[in-house]
Amino acid sequence: MPKQKDSIPRSVVRRLTGYLAHVQELCAQKIDWTSSQELADAFGLTSSTVRQDLSHIAFSGTSKKGYYNTRFLAALTETLGADRGWNVVVIGAGNLGKALVMSEELQRRNFKICGVFDCDEKKIGKRLDSFVVQSMKELPASIGNLNVDIGILAVPASTAQQVADLLIASSIRGLLNLSLTHIVAPQRVKVVDIRIVSGLLELTHAIKDR
Amino acid sequence: MPKQKDSIPRSVVRRLTGYLAHVQELCAQKIDWTSSQELADAFGLTSSTVRQDLSHIAFSGTSKKGYYNTRFLAALTETLGADRGWNVVVIGAGNLGKALVMSEELQRRNFKICGVFDCDEKKIGKRLDSFVVQSMKELPASIGNLNVDIGILAVPASTAQQVADLLIASSIRGLLNLSLTHIVAPQRVKVVDIRIVSGLLELTHAIKDR
DNA sequence: TAGATTGTTAATCGATTAACAATC
DNA sequence: TAGATTGTTAATCGATTAACAATC
Numbered sequence: 001m002p003k004q005k006d007s008i009p010r011s012v013v014r015r016l017t018g019y020l021a022h023v024q025e026l027c028a029q030k031i032d033w034t035s036s037q038e039l040a041d042a043f044g045l046t047s048s049t050v051r052q053d054l055s056h057i058a059f060s061g062t063s064k065k066g067y068y069n070t071r072f073l074a075a076l077t078e079t080l081g082a083d084r085g086w087n088v089v090v091i092g093a094g095n096l097g098k099a100l101v102m103s104e105e106l107q108r109r110n111f112k113i114c115g116v117f118d119c120d121e122k123k124i125g126k127r128l129d130s131f132v133v134q135s136m137k138e139l140p141a142s143i144g145n146l147n148v149d150i151g152i153l154a155v156p157a158s159t160a161q162q163v164a165d166l167l168i169a170s171s172i173r174g175l176l177n178l179s180l181t182h183i184v185a186p187q188r189v190k191v192v193d194i195r196i197v198s199g200l201l202e203l204t205h206a207i208k209d210r
Numbered sequence: 211m212p213k214q215k216d217s218i219p220r221s222v223v224r225r226l227t228g229y230l231a232h233v234q235e236l237c238a239q240k241i242d243w244t245s246s247q248e249l250a251d252a253f254g255l256t257s258s259t260v261r262q263d264l265s266h267i268a269f270s271g272t273s274k275k276g277y278y279n280t281r282f283l284a285a286l287t288e289t290l291g292a293d294r295g296w297n298v299v300v301i302g303a304g305n306l307g308k309a310l311v312m313s314e315e316l317q318r319r320n321f322k323i324c325g326v327f328d329c330d331e332k333k334i335g336k337r338l339d340s341f342v343v344q345s346m347k348e349l350p351a352s353i354g355n356l357n358v359d360i361g362i363l364a365v366p367a368s369t370a371q372q373v374a375d376l377l378i379a380s381s382i383r384g385l386l387n388l389s390l391t392h393i394v395a396p397q398r399v400k401v402v403d404i405r406i407v408s409g410l411l412e413l414t415h416a417i418k419d420r
Numbered sequence: 421t422a423g424a425t426t427g428t429t430a431a432t433c434g435a436t437t438a439a440c441a442a443t444c
Numbered sequence: 445t446a447g448a449t450t451g452t453t454a455a456t457c458g459a460t461t462a463a464c465a466a467t468c
Contacts, residue, residue: 011435013415017408021367021390035449043392048437051451063443064448080411081418095312099305105390105407150413157231173420174413176406180231180315182253190416192409196386197315198227199402201290203360203384205223206400208291210383221459245425258461261427273467274424426467437456443449 008056013080015053018043020076026069035066085110087147091163092154093118093126093133096178100152101129114146119159136166143170150174157181164191218266223290225263228253230286236279245276295320297357301373302364303328303336303343306388310362312339324356329369346376353380360384367391374401 008016022042026034036047036054043050054061059075061067077083088111090097100106101113116131117139118124124135134142142148151167153160153175160179167175174190177183180198183191218226232252236244246257246264253260264271269285271277287293298321300307310316311323326341327349328334334345344352352358361377363370363385370389377385384400387393390408393401 008415009435010412013412014408016415017405017411018390018392020411021407022392025367037449044394046437047449048439049435051449052436055451061450063450065444066449079415081414082411084418086410086414095305095309099309100406102305106410109407109410111410149417150410157235173417176409176413178406180228182228182232184254188420190413192412194404194406194409195227196310196388196404197231197319198224199386199404200296200316200319200321200360201227201230201292202220202223202402203386203400204291204296205218205226205289207359207383208294210398219459247425256461257425258463259459261425262460265427271426273426275468276425424468426465428463428465430461430463432459432461434459435457437454439454440452442451444447 008079012053012056015043015045015049016057016076016080019050019053020073020080020082023069023073023076027073032069033066034069034072036061038066082109085112086149087112087114088150088152089113089115089117089139089143089146089148089167090152090154091117091136091139091167092178093120093123093128094154097152097154098128100154101131111150114148115142117142119155119163136163139166140170143167143172148172150176152176152178153183154178218289222263222266225253225255225259226267226286226290229260229263230283230290230292233277233279233283233286237283242279243276244279244282246271248276292319295322296359297322297324298360298362299323299325299327299349299353299356299358299377300362300364301327301346301349301377302388303330303333303338304364307362307364308338310364311341321360324358325352327352329365329373346373349376350380353377353382358382360386362386362388363393364388 036050039050040047057075057079090100093116101116115134116128117134117136119136123133126133151172155163157179160181164183168185168189177191177193180195185191246260249260250257267285267289300310303326311326325344326338327344327346329346333343336343361382365373367389370391374393378395378399387401387403390405395401
């Protein structure tokens with residue numbers, strides 16, 4: 001009997017997000033079954049790791065056959081909270097903010113962009129896709145009214161913490177940080193860092209002596 | 211005597227990239243010294259972890275004072291390969307690709323965009339910032355001519371592996387993968403995944419029962 | 421000197437892997 | 445049934461933390 005509680009380790013959650021995407025694709029291709037070994041191969045893991053990961057979700061496989069994809073997908077979707085819609089605001093109307101606002105991927109995954117904000121007077125009032133860029137001053141009221149769950153920080157490192165503080169004060173629940181600073185937040189606000197420049201530096205470190 | 215070799219664990223490298231950005235900022239503010247405790251506080255770590263991390267780089271602190279920032283920065287820069295320029299191509303001329311091509315951050319950090327490519331016939335030949343979007347067919351020749359180090363994959367998941375294979379065949383050294391698939395590559399090609407959607411799912415998982 | 425902070429060793433903690441009985 | 449694959453326990457591996465002697 002798999003258990004759900006006891007909070008899933010972060011390393012496991014990260015892999016589950018990968019499995020979700022993979023199994024979604026298998027379902028789209030009308031492939032009924034997957035095995036732990038198959039999944040492991042697809043992600044460069046061991047089948048042992050995959051089975052350990054799946055022991056954290058409320059779902060069981062079938063001896064000799066593996067995992068039945070539609071039920072597997074449902075379990076992953078439920079576990080990750082991808083079975084419902086989420087209200088998101090984007091802060092920063094630069095190129096990166098724009099890319100996120102216009103991302104079909106996010107819409108397809110039930111992330112609903114509820115507003116776009118910026119500090120820059122020159123950008124406020126301008127259109128960005130179907131949105132009008134709003135002033136940061138309107139942020140607190142909007143967050144409350146729109147029942148926003150997640151804030152995406154697509155702002156320069158220098159203002160990221162300041163903007164985060166504003167969102168935190170407006171009782172946001174999660175922050176996706178695309179700047180390269182570390183964001184300090186109280187425990188009740190979950191922060192995930194997406195560090196593109198860090199990723200590039202990981203690469204340059206790895207390849208520099210070859 | 212700190213040692214350099216023995217390859218630095220990935221978890222450590224990831225934190226070093228953060229320290230680099232932080233110390234850069236301290237230098238810009240003309241702050242001369244940092245301590246392991248100060249750094250730890252800035253990133254939510256223990257001072258012990260910070261000191262362990264720094265034992266991997268060719269640089270020593272000073273008892274009672276901590277780390278002298280300009281020398282610290284130089285050591286981090288050298289270790290991460292941020293002391294030289296890198297040639298980069300961007301594959302995918304969508305919104306995300308555009309955001310990267312126009313990113314001042316990347317330019318400031320010596321990543322030189324050498325070309326932008328796309329599969330989509332409609333985009334080929336169009337301008338994107340100061341670039342003309344090229345056909346994927348021109349990719350192999352360009353990679354060779356331009357001495358490209360890194361490819362950034364800003365393409366849909368469905369074509370990511372295919373594009374990666376093309377880059378790998380053209381002897382690229384590193385790939386920054388912004389799609390949400392896992393990329394299979396030979397050992398000589400280093401792959402780093404930047405998974406924005408995964409990050410959002412990590413958030414929704416964390417906040418869904420609160 | 422006294423005190424603070426490093427560098428490093430040893431202890432702890434957590435995550436991955438191996439192994440195998442249970443099962444369909 | 446025989447064989448394949450799961451779920452789980454135990455073993456290994458690696459990363460983080462604690463502790464403290466060395467040092468300026």
